[in-house]
Amino acid sequence: MARVVIVGGGPGGYESALVAAQLGAEVVVIDSDGVGGSAVLTDCVPSKTLIATAEVMSDLGSANELGILVDPPRVDLARVNQRVKALALAQSADIEGRLAREGVTVVHGRGRLDGPGRVVATTADGETTYDADAVLIATGAAPRTLASAQPDGERILTWEQVYDLDAMPEHLIVVGSGVTGAEFASAYQALGVRVTLVSSRERVLPGEDPDAAQVLEDVSTRRGMTVLGQSRMASVTRDGDVVTVALQDGRTVTGSHCILALGSVPNTTGIGLEAAGVRLDDGGFVVVDKVSRTSVPGVYAAGDCTGVFMLASVAAMQGRIAMAHVLGDAVQPLDLTVVSSNVFTAPEIATVGVTQKQVDAGEVLAEVVMQPLATNPRAKMQGIVDGFVKLFVAPGSRSLLGGVVVGPRASELIHPVSLAVTERLTADQFAQAFTVYPSISGSIAEAARRLHQA
Numbered sequence: 001m002a003r004v005v006i007v008g009g010g011p012g013g014y015e016s017a018l019v020a021a022q023l024g025a026e027v028v029v030i031d032s033d034g035v036g037g038s039a040v041l042t043d044c045v046p047s048k049t050l051i052a053t054a055e056v057m058s059d060l061g062s063a064n065e066l067g068i069l070v071d072p073p074r075v076d077l078a079r080v081n082q083r084v085k086a087l088a089l090a091q092s093a094d095i096e097g098r099l100a101r102e103g104v105t106v107v108h109g110r111g112r113l114d115g116p117g118r119v120v121a122t123t124a125d126g127e128t129t130y131d132a133d134a135v136l137i138a139t140g141a142a143p144r145t146l147a148s149a150q151p152d153g154e155r156i157l158t159w160e161q162v163y164d165l166d167a168m169p170e171h172l173i174v175v176g177s178g179v180t181g182a183e184f185a186s187a188y189q190a191l192g193v194r195v196t197l198v199s200s201r202e203r204v205l206p207g208e209d210p211d212a213a214q215v216l217e218d219v220s221t222r223r224g225m226t227v228l229g230q231s232r233m234a235s236v237t238r239d240g241d242v243v244t245v246a247l248q249d250g251r252t253v254t255g256s257h258c259i260l261a262l263g264s265v266p267n268t269t270g271i272g273l274e275a276a277g278v279r280l281d282d283g284g285f286v287v288v289d290k291v292s293r294t295s296v297p298g299v300y301a302a303g304d305c306t307g308v309f310m311l312a313s314v315a316a317m318q319g320r321i322a323m324a325h326v327l328g329d330a331v332q333p334l335d336l337t338v339v340s341s342n343v344f345t346a347p348e349i350a351t352v353g354v355t356q357k358q359v360d361a362g363e364v365l366a367e368v369v370m371q372p373l374a375t376n377p378r379a380k381m382q383g384i385v386d387g388f389v390k391l392f393v394a395p396g397s398r399s400l401l402g403g404v405v406v407g408p409r410a411s412e413l414i415h416p417v418s419l420a421v422t423e424r425l426t427a428d429q430f431a432q433a434f435t436v437y438p439s440i441s442g443s444i445a446e447a448a449r450r451l452h453q454a
Contacts, residue, residue: 008138010037012303016319030111113272176261290333292322350414353402
């Protein structure tokens with residue numbers, strides 16, 4: 001029986017453990033932060049739980065348009081965050097229970113490599129050494145901070161610290177307009193907080209579809225958010241209850257709280273990687289190939305510590321691929337061209353496959369069609385006025401290359417587009433599948449019909 005030792009219990013770690021156990025391996029997971037990792041305990045699950053509350057507030061805000069009269073709703077942030085943290089812990093417990101039922105040994109401690117085929121676990125009871133036929137590193141990443149912007153956990157916060165707030169911020173400044181910054185800015189605005197978003201780039205979400213990002217910025221500013229574009233942060237300081245964000249052009253912004261959304265740094269220091277010969281890039285991320293192999297035979301890596309595509313779904317896929325490769329199961333290398341992702345803002349932005357940036361740069365030849373949601377009958381019923389469906393199709397084969405959905409629950413609507421892109425369906429094949437009338441998904445089929453060539 002092969003022994004697999006996994007360092008890190010996040011999506012890359014626990015998903016790979018389940019696959020390895022299914023394939024008959026003896027599996028040990030060494031986890032220091034809680035099973036589920038940051039994705040379950042401090043990032044994806046908590047943030048999306050907070051956003052779920054914000055979505056309800058958004059719905060209540062437009063209730064009058066639907067003929068529903070409600071008193072002005074009030075948010076009890078302490079109760080919201082109590083629920084957020086309880087749900088995260090429950091999800092972690094569910095995952096750990098599943099691992100136990102599958103025969104996986106979970107060690108609560110800090111793991112480090114002691115050579116390519118050996119891992120040392122440091123726990124409250126001392127050290128234990130595990131020899132392994134294969135090792136998977138899945139240690140994740142942590143919020144990036146700067147010397148000029150140090151979090152204090154009270155007024156200046158990383159995204160891991162926001163769930164300890166027990167009162168609504170009077171004025172929240174979010175520094176960073178990538179996915180994390182945009183999500184928190186959108187969520188707290190929906191909860192009724194005054195929000196200023198500081199973006200060093202020309203627009204919010206610079207890595208996302210430009211049309212989608214423009215819709216989000218337009219909606220956010222229409223709802224009262226202040227967006228400071230091309231405004232690079234120089235420092236963040238606190239004086240009592242006042243937080244000041246100084247910008248490099250000399251301007252300052254003051255508020256009651258600040259969330260730092262400055263990116264992530266990999267958790268790869270002090271765990272024996274370099275001593276074992278594992279190659280890291282200049283940013284400290286583990287270098288891996290498309291089947292999750294590192295530079296050292298028998299040592300694999302998955303998830304945010306690799307910097308490949310920092311999504312929980314990609315981490316899980318990397319881990320599953322690694323275990324299939326280790327244990328001789330069928331392996332399909334990681335294909336980043338079919339990854340679907342979502343930004344949980346209001347409205348949501350979901351994408352898969354080819355991007356507008358690639359088309360505009362001439363890297364990919366594609367025909368593009370955009371279908372606004374405002375003309376969709378179900379959207380009208382629900383009071384949805386913002387959003388669209390965008391599809392990319394290959395000029396010759398007419399196969400779908402990618403898509404973008406902007407609107408409520410875009411994270412659910414992108415799945416049929418993802419299937420079509422993965423299976424290389426043509427626009428006609430996609431359009432000929434039945435959709436429910438009326439439904440938001442009808443706009444996806446309508447966009448595909450517009451790509452038909454006689």
